[in-house]
Amino acid sequence: MNRIKNLFDNKNKNVLNVYCTAGFPKLNSTLVVMKALQNNGADLIELGMPYSDPLADGEVIQQSGSIALKNGMTIKVLFEQLKNFRKEISVPVVLMGYLNPVLQYGFEKFCEDAASLGIDGLILPDMPQISFENEYGAIMKKYGLDFIFLVTPETSEERVKNLDELSSGFLYAVSSSSTTGKDKSFEDVEKYLQRLQSYSLKNPVLTGFGVKDKTTFESVCKYSNGAIIGSAYIKALENANDIATATQTFLASVIG
Amino acid sequence: MQKIEIDQNGYYGNFGGAYIPEMLYPNVEELKSKYLEIMYEDSFQKEFQYLLRDYVGRPSPLYFAERLSTQIGAKIYLKREDLNHTGAHKINNAIGQVLLAQRLGKTRIIAETGAGQHGVATATVCALKGLQCIVYMGAVDIERQAPNVARMKMLGAKVIPAKSGSQTLKDATNEAIRDWINNPTDTHYVIGSVVGPHPYPDMVARFQSIISEEIRKQLKEKTGSELPDYLVACVGGGSNAAGTFYHYLNEEDVKLVAVEAAGKGIHSGMSAATTQLGTLGVLHGSKSIVMQTEDGQVVEPHSISAGLDYPGIGPLHAHLFESKRGIFLSATDDEALKEAFNLTRLEGIIPALESSHALAGLRKLDFKKEDVVVVCLSGRGDKDMDTYMKSLNGDLG
Ligand SMILES: Cc1ncc(COP(=O)(O)O)c(C=O)c1O
Numbered sequence: 001m002n003r004i005k006n007l008f009d010n011k012n013k014n015v016l017n018v019y020c021t022a023g024f025p026k027l028n029s030t031l032v033v034m035k036a037l038q039n040n041g042a043d044l045i046e047l048g049m050p051y052s053d054p055l056a057d058g059e060v061i062q063q064s065g066s067i068a069l070k071n072g073m074t075i076k077v078l079f080e081q082l083k084n085f086r087k088e089i090s091v092p093v094v095l096m097g098y099l100n101p102v103l104q105y106g107f108e109k110f111c112e113d114a115a116s117l118g119i120d121g122l123i124l125p126d127m128p129q130i131s132f133e134n135e136y137g138a139i140m141k142k143y144g145l146d147f148i149f150l151v152t153p154e155t156s157e158e159r160v161k162n163l164d165e166l167s168s169g170f171l172y173a174v175s176s177s178s179t180t181g182k183d184k185s186f187e188d189v190e191k192y193l194q195r196l197q198s199y200s201l202k203n204p205v206l207t208g209f210g211v212k213d214k215t216t217f218e219s220v221c222k223y224s225n226g227a228i229i230g231s232a233y234i235k236a237l238e239n240a241n242d243i244a245t246a247t248q249t250f251l252a253s254v255i256g
Numbered sequence: 257m258q259k260i261e262i263d264q265n266g267y268y269g270n271f272g273g274a275y276i277p278e279m280l281y282p283n284v285e286e287l288k289s290k291y292l293e294i295m296y297e298d299s300f301q302k303e304f305q306y307l308l309r310d311y312v313g314r315p316s317p318l319y320f321a322e323r324l325s326t327q328i329g330a331k332i333y334l335k336r337e338d339l340n341h342t343g344a345h346k347i348n349n350a351i352g353q354v355l356l357a358q359r360l361g362k363t364r365i366i367a368e369t370g371a372g373q374h375g376v377a378t379a380t381v382c383a384l385k386g387l388q389c390i391v392y393m394g395a396v397d398i399e400r401q402a403p404n405v406a407r408m409k410m411l412g413a414k415v416i417p418a419k420s421g422s423q424t425l426k427d428a429t430n431e432a433i434r435d436w437i438n439n440p441t442d443t444h445y446v447i448g449s450v451v452g453p454h455p456y457p458d459m460v461a462r463f464q465s466i467i468s469e470e471i472r473k474q475l476k477e478k479t480g481s482e483l484p485d486y487l488v489a490c491v492g493g494g495s496n497a498a499g500t501f502y503h504y505l506n507e508e509d510v511k512l513v514a515v516e517a518a519g520k521g522i523h524s525g526m527s528a529a530t531t532q533l534g535t536l537g538v539l540h541g542s543k544s545i546v547m548q549t550e551d552g553q554v555v556e557p558h559s560i561s562a563g564l565d566y567p568g569i570g571p572l573h574a575h576l577f578e579s580k581r582g583i584f585l586s587a588t589d590d591e592a593l594k595e596a597f598n599l600t601r602l603e604g605i606i607p608a609l610e611s612s613h614a615l616a617g618l619r620k621l622d623f624k625k626e627d628v629v630v631v632c633l634s635g636r637g638d639k640d641m642d643t644y645m646k647s648l649n650g651d652l653g
Contacts, residue, residue: 055430056277103538
């Protein structure tokens with residue numbers, strides 16, 4: 001069973017993927033957050049594994065990661081927390097993180113353990129294409145994990161097509177060249193997404209970076225299959241007294 | 257002996273490559289496809305060599321340190337990078353990269369800095385060329401290298417404090433990389449050492465290779481042979497060492513000695529001796545040896561010297577370490593301080609704290625009297641006077 005494929009087979013418009021940081025705001029809130037996301041309309045969850053040096057992330061996600069690390073989050077702790085998560089969570093879950101902690105865990109062991117827990121795919125933004133092709137791609141395939149590459153407005157047509165070919169599950173369109181959580185002009189984003197549409201890619205496209213509310217969600221959904229929200233949701237959690245309520249309020253403001 | 261060289265994917269043996277998010281890909285790819293062509297163009301070389309000579313003051317002298325030689329029991333030559341304009345070897349690379357950035361049509365220059373020497377060097381060349389310059393510097397380093405912060409400001413650069421993590425060089429590098437991601441078209445990132453994604457380690461090593469090119473000529477004049485028995489340099493990221501070793505990498509008879517910062521002692525939990533404490537990992541875009549936890553989180557290092565306070569090491573050096581082509585030593589904060597005073601009182605040369613680590617390495621090698629040893633004196637100590645005075649007064653915490 002491939003949960004990501006099933007999702008897109010049943011829904012190919014307005015798909016909402018929400019990013020959360022494992023171990024944030026509290027070490028043990030990982031599953032509480034995931035359940036709240038599922039209950040309030042997230043179609044897919046991108047679960048961030050905190051890292052000391054997250055190069056692609058802006059301040060909000062960096063901060064959530066530092067807090068999670070201080071809380072004691074590690075890949076081992078996360079996998080312990082996820083032991084029975086599939087009893088409660090049915091939406092697809094992809095793990096997002098940086099290569100170094102995964103290499104330390106052992107790349108193959110990581111894939112084996114993640115897959116056996118019920119994880120569906122991986123996003124590792126600093127994975128080089130050549131390493132994917134020569135080494136890591138085959139390992140992920142062996143364990144049935146999708147791998148999602150990022151593309152940006154600066155990525156050439158040829159390279160977008162290449163990365164789409166190598167990806168499975170979906171393709172991650174970064175709305176503009178930036179770190180996470182920056183504001184941007186969505187007119188340009190729409191033009192960019194139309195360009196991507198014209199390439200007739202094999203994978204569905206989800207658009208992220210800067211999507212933060214109903215307006216930006218609807219804007220990117222016009223020309224891609226859905227959106228990824230990260231910083232805006234993390235901000236909502238930062239100020240939350242109650243995770244379930246904060247998540248409900250936040251998601252209602254985006255898709256309600 | 258296996259030849260030491262970089263392959264087409266930017267690896268020295270198992271180390272190197274380009275582990276970068278897609279947002280950086282177009283910039284890094286552009287550099288990769290053009291750096292060699294641009295840097296060996298006649299017009300580039302002409303301007304680069306001219307500036308190295310008339311602006312920096314190269315060749316830097318190779319000075320026979322007679323009294324130090326007597327004390328150590330070998331023939332010690334100091335490669336005087338401290339006499340360069342702006343006070344360290346960093347200017348060699350800064351000029352090279354800024355000239356390259358201009359030829360790529362970039363108008364905005366960013367840099368990270370630890371000791372502030374690379375930041376000053378970059379700000380200097382930007383002033384010379386009329387380019388906008390932004391320097392990221394750890395908040396802790398801003399405090400301990402105040403004279404260099406003032407110099408950068410006077411030169412017209414904007415100094416932005418990096419406030420995440422340990423607030424030192426690693427974090428300044430993170431911030432510079434994030435800036436580059438957010439400014440993908442007009443900006444060139446001048447990395448200050450032989451670290452970062454390919455082609456940076458190779459490009460920076462080539463710009464710094466002027467050091468060993470000169471050593472070969474100068475030694476020949478002074479000793480009749482281009483080949484010393486030992487080359488000794490300190491290693492933060494490894495650019496002065498890479499420049500010192502470059503034209504000797506494949507001369508088997510020349511021993512290459514790299515000295516890392518042991519901080520308060522290798523196993524004190526406050527150290528920056530990467531090869532002693534690190535494991536295979538990915539940091540700032542390349543695979544190398546990295547100080548990290550079992551969970552793959554990068555560790556916050558410690559050294560009294562801001563320029564060596566870095567939890568990684570360039571991929572060339574990781575390869576020299578693994579292949580045993582290089583001899584890797586370390587020196588503590590105290591040992592470095594002692595050498596700074598020793599050199600000052602014996603030779604009248606106040607070295608940078610970084611370079612003092614290289615000098616401390618001399619105590620750990622078993623020399624024969626006739627051995628010819630070249631130490632890269634990578635920089636001068638002006639920026640460290642505050643630390644030196646505190647040490648003199650017994651005020652160091
Ligand atoms: C004088 C001096 N030497 C050495 C270094 C260390 O850098 P690297 O290892 O790249 O030569 C620095 C860095 O700031 C420096 O200022």
